[in-house]
Amino acid sequence: MFFALTDDQREFDTAVRGYLAERFDLEAVRGVVEDVDGDGHPDSLWKAAAEQGWPAVLVPEEHEGLGLGLVEAQVIARALGAGAAPGPWRGTVLAAEAIRFGGSDEQKAQWLPKLASGEAVGAFSLRGTAPGAVPAVEYGAVADVVVVRTEGGLGLSTSFTATPVGSFDGTTRIAALTVDDVEVLPGATSEVLRQVTDRATVLVAADLVGIAREAVSRTVAYDRDRQQFGVPVGSFQAIKHALADLHVGVTMAEHAALYAAHAVDAGTDDADLAVAVAKGKASEVALQATAAMIQYHGGIGYTWEHEAHFFYKRAKRLAGQFGDADAQRERIAALTI
Incomplete structure (x- = not known):
């Protein structure tokens, strides 16, 4: 589909x-x-x-x-x-x-x-x-x-x-x-509490997905321009492959958050599972992407003057809200095993 x-x-x-x-x-x-x-x-x-x-x-x-x-x-x-x-x-x-x-x-x-x-x-x-x-x-x-x-x-x-x-x-x-x-x-009721909690979790997951995509996009743009040994640092396999993996992870989280929002609204049978997958993936990839943003910007990425810490700190705060990646994996296991 x-x-x-x-x-x-x-x-x-x-x-x-x-x-x-x-x-x-x-x-x-x-x-x-x-x-x-x-x-x-x-x-x-x-x-x-x-x-x-x-x-x-x-x-x-x-x-x-x-x-x-x-x-x-x-x-x-x-x-x-x-x-x-x-x-x-x-x-x-x-x-x-x-x-x-x-x-x-x-x-x-x-x-x-x-x-x-x-x-x-x-x-x-x-x-x-x-x-x-x-x-x-x-x-x-x-x-x-x-x-x-x-x-x-x-x-x-x-x-x-x-x-x-x-x-x-x-x-x-x-x-x-x-x-x-x-x-x-x-x-x-308890059902209303569950419904509102799921909606809150989806919105936090979506925020994390937005952070992650922006972190990857900004890092890719920077590493295309930054030169080392006469070539863009983004051409080095160690960086290129890592960023490609992050892109895949962010894309998966984007689709997971989108589907979770649909599932909750439509009341599908797999809505609880969809929410757990979305939040778990979004929490994990946002932390990975923002940490990579700092590292792959080189020395400037560690400074207060650069914006990388805005994204990293926001991801760090939101990753644990309504259950971090580990908590969501436990929820997924409980729902599927």
């Missing part, structure tokens, strides 16, 4: 990547990384994202969203990874998904339009239990609403205290939350 993006989905991908390349390139990313006291939430990028409908991608049309699917959402996630772009897009989308699947009609009417328009910023975490301490929430300090795990399922809260926590990855911001009150999502 041939499985690929449709023409409309490719156009969507081009639009997202085009905006980031023209309006929020790696110099803009560096500004966020080096502003260690800032909130890591560029107003211009968030406004543009809202105008182009990125937070609204999965929100139903009846709640002022685009009503698209997880395949389109992973297109955005992949582009954001390729651009090492900061901001609370994924947390906002996942908060909306949890409310969409598990919220009451009143909760949906209150929050989905606000999250879709970018008027409200969302955050999402499955660590800790609310009320109480919820550690390491991405963009928790700028969130208007956070969806968290409760004793019986999931809940949302607007009553919490955020304490910034340092991160080695400057393309995000982390906060520890103390959640005072939580409003239970009444429909958040």
Whole structure:
């Protein structure tokens, strides 16, 4: 079976990547990384994202969203990874998904339009239990609403205290939350929790795939130009073969993430397996590709001034979210043996 993006989905991908390349390139990313006291939430990028409908991608049309699917959402996630772009897009989308699947009609009417328009910023975490301490929430300090795990399922809260926590990855911001009150999502059954977790895992996998592809593309371009002994270093077999292997690995991860998004949306019998394969492969290849990016750029790749560390640190942070490669292999074994 041939499985690929449709023409409309490719156009969507081009639009997202085009905006980031023209309006929020790696110099803009560096500004966020080096502003260690800032909130890591560029107003211009968030406004543009809202105008182009990125937070609204999965929100139903009846709640002022685009009503698209997880395949389109992973297109955005992949582009954001390729651009090492900061901001609370994924947390906002996942908060909306949890409310969409598990919220009451009143909760949906209150929050989905606000999250879709970018008027409200969302955050999402499955660590800790609310009320109480919820550690390491991405963009928790700028969130208007956070969806968290409760004793019986999931809940949302607007009553919490955020304490910034340092991160080695400057393309995000982390906060520890103390959640005072939580409003239970009444429909958040174990099946809903599994559904939202799978969707979160796919979006993280897509971000990692975007990072990996960009790392390989930039490394290939550099090693075609860089000369040693009068020839491009990319012509040496030790480098050429390694990069070819990475290209194959990234391509496999790209297709795995794309199929996982389709499988989750369509509710196929192999959706759980597809998610595990996608996240396992994406975690592994993103770490390999970004490490190779540093090495095959030579001395400059190890410097702060070069952008390689943006991609490596982002990959390192995301590789463990919702299960690293080893955890996903165990999940694959449990599902197939």
